[in-house]
Amino acid sequence: MYQRKDQLAAFNRLLDIMDDLREKCPWDKKQTLESLRHLTIEETYELADAILDNDLQEIKKELGDVLLHIIFYAKIGSEKKAFDIADVANAISDKLIHRHPHIYGDVKVENEEDVKRNWEHLKLKEGNKSVLEGVPKSLPAVVKASRIQEKVAGVGFDWEEPQQVWEKVQEELSELNEEIKIGNKENTEKEFGDVLFSMINYARFIGVNPENALEKTNKKFINRFQFLEESAKKEGKQLSDMTLIEMDVYWEKSKEFFK
Template identity: 70%
Template sequence: MPQNIAPETAYTPASAFERLLTIMNTLREQCPWDKKQTMESLRHLTIEETYELSDSILEGDLQEVKKEIGDIMLHLVFYARIASETGEFTIIDVLNGICDKLVHRHPHIYGDVEVADETDVKRNWEQLKLKEGNRSVLEGVPGSLPALVKASRIQEKARGVGFDWEEKSQVWEKVEEEMREFRDEFNVTDDKDIDKEKAEGEFGDLLFSLINYARFVNINPEDALEKTNKKFIKRFQYLESKAGQLGKSLKDMTLAEMDVFWNEAKGL
């Protein structure tokens, strides 16, 4: 097989995108691995790349963000190339499609609609989607989203058509109400068996209300929980490291001993 000459580094958005398309086409035609891929085989890899982008954003590592954006861009181009081989659509169709949608969904920019703020923009967006054929404002929430993210998106979309609380104090009252109901179903001072299904339902209601309150105070619950996850992992691994330096296993240490190192980790 003759050696291919790689396209030179580009210095404009259009030429850089063209360079990626050229490389993608060459790989699809000549690389054994790329030739075998299908949309289904790429799907789980795309999900993985998306999570890696999410991690790099939370870590504040902009060089990794740049790299992960590139990886996802490659996947998007790959899907379009596969579809073009059966005549379904091309990358040109994809790009024109999103451009047309953005123009249509922003009549306050490309038309004569007036908006007062971000809330008006979101409300118009959802109303336009209904006019385009959506039967429900919640249709756009993917069923496979993680539950925490899905709850946030459901609440945001409901708010977009005016179904929302008026004051955050009302939302907090709802949180306290759900907390009481959950406490009643799962009394921590009572050793009696509980109705697990009912308690699970009350716990779900409590989580949903907390996510709702987070939205009112501009906290992204997914980001908040993931940052806490990372914080816990860092502190726990510090605890493991210190135990190892003492030649001990965590299961052989008392909680009081572990608390010493845990408090040290909190100060790092």
């Protein structure tokens, strides 16, 4: 691993390259805060994929892409005379010091939960009108539900035991089943949302990240289904011409390779 002076030199090199690109490259010169936004979101998802795959080399690559975007935004900010990369770094440093009085002050904490509660109380003192104010509106629904539940738990609005949450899941499932029987589509959708929300809450209590869990299942399903497709193709078969029972033979076989 590099020493701090080498790390700083590498960061300085990237800043110099960004200056060159912004001055000389037609594409880079054209970019704005708005034009980069969707690309940043894409890069963040690619980083998330690499993390789930536990591919350290890919994580390194994707972190570089995300870092480039941070540098890019800061460069545009400096051109607008609004902020530069030093402002960005100093602002987050100041916030971290302020939000960690148990490290940089005289506040005592016993565990992680104390830290979370202090964090949310400090944010309210800083002017936030609600503990939910910092949850981005554009977050994917599963991630948003997780963040909402974490934040309200941080100020004590939470269940005490996992069993209580599981009982709530069962209650919501029962209500969903009733609405399905009645046939009211609007109420069924609402109750289905309640089931998902309660399941996400339960995941928190048992130490499972629901977004990661679902994405891992997505990847597993994709791998198994593509195995099914390839196996059928090798035998000259089309899935559309096969029965479900025939397809299930390959599906069960796929489980030997993709757990």
